Amino acid sequence: MxxxxxxxxxxxxxxxxxxxxxxxxxxxxxxxxxxxxxxxxxxxxxxxxxxxxxxxxxxxxxxxxxxxxxxxxxxxxxxxxxxxxxxxxxxxxxxxxxxxxxxxxxxxxxxxxxxxALDGWSDLQGLLESWPRLPGVERGEIVTACGKLMRNLHAAGQLHGCFYPKHVFLQRSSGGYAARLIDLEKTRPLLLGERDRLKDLDPFLRRTCAWSDDEVRHFLTAYLPIGTDIERWRLRLDARRRSKEFAVGAC
Known part of the structure; x- marks a missing residue:
């Protein structure tokens, strides 16, 4: 090279x-x-x-x-x-x-x-620390941006492998929030369909415990294609969570 x-x-x-x-x-x-x-x-x-x-x-x-x-x-x-x-x-x-x-x-x-450097951008982890103090509209824009970012990632056939709030950076503009990823060392092709997608979804949602149930649903709505059964995905996430030991950093 x-x-x-x-x-x-x-x-x-x-x-x-x-x-x-x-x-x-x-x-x-x-x-x-x-x-x-x-x-x-x-x-x-x-x-x-x-x-x-x-x-x-x-x-x-x-x-x-x-x-x-x-x-x-x-x-x-x-x-x-x-x-x-x-x-x-x-x-x-x-x-x-x-x-x-x-x-x-x-x-x-x-x-x-x-x-x-991503100067002018904020990592999601920092935003979650002040989540209750953020206006509702702004919280909704952040949740939507995160859902679209993961949808973009998986639609391109890629698994991040470490999709945590500290690796998601956001910037607000007149049109809402834009989001981008850092720390790409563990990225690999998404080969196992839903099983691989859950490997990004599950740890991310465990670490965004400041989000309400409605905000999690909002995220999944932005992430999943229109018409997808959101409840089925929530059940799969719950089953995966129960099958694993309580992870460090989870809520």
Missing amino acids: SDFIAEQDRVLLERHGLASYEALWALTLEAVDEPNTERGGWSSVYRLDLGEQAFYLKRQSNHLTRNVLRPFGEPTFAREFRNIQRFKRLGIPSLEAAFFAKRRINTERQAVLVTR
């Missing part, structure tokens, strides 16, 4: 001398959180402000994911970048990549991924 630079960001990165892997790898910044060391290597995230445009710079070394096609592993950012580009081709609103490249340096397998 050759180095990727988004055309809309190329001039800006070049102006700041950051249009290469080497420059981005050497850049000194303060990480926004503690490095992720779960996979034996490390992975860190930094905020990068370049004038009026902000980005998130992600760097990792020997932080690998493995599957049947890649038994020896690859940087997790390589998988995330492919998914970002796939979502773009499929018309699923998500974060945007500005730069991606990977290198093998001696025994290290390194990768750099730069994404555009």
Whole structure:
């Protein structure tokens, strides 16, 4: 895979001398959180402000994911970048990549991924914390936007795999709310029909416990095709919930 630079960001990165892997790898910044060391290597995230445009710079070394096609592993950012580009081709609103490249340096397998910051957008998790104080019309717009986002995702044949409120970002305009997804590392094709769809639906609805029964129904109405038996889906969700142990973070 050759180095990727988004055309809309190329001039800006070049102006700041950051249009290469080497420059981005050497850049000194303060990480926004503690490095992720779960996979034996490390992975860190930094905020990068370049004038009026902000980005998130992600760097990792020997932080690998493995599957049947890649038994020896690859940087997790390589998988995330492919998914970002796939979502773009499929018309699923998500974060945007500005730069991606990977290198093998001696025994290290390194990768750099730069994404555009979603400044001006709010994550659903934060909105849920103030849910009772939001106007009813605004709550309805948010619920509708979330339902349409998941409908768009599944209609394109994709499973997010981690469809949680903290990964849904929303922005209000005169026409209501727009929604988009982040954290695409676990995304895969939706292969098992309703069973796969429930894998996104169930954890999402367990974590939106601030929503009333009417709001859950509103969400399902926005998500499901017109004429679908909503009660059947609610029964399937209830059955799945009863069959699983109480999940961490559920209500």
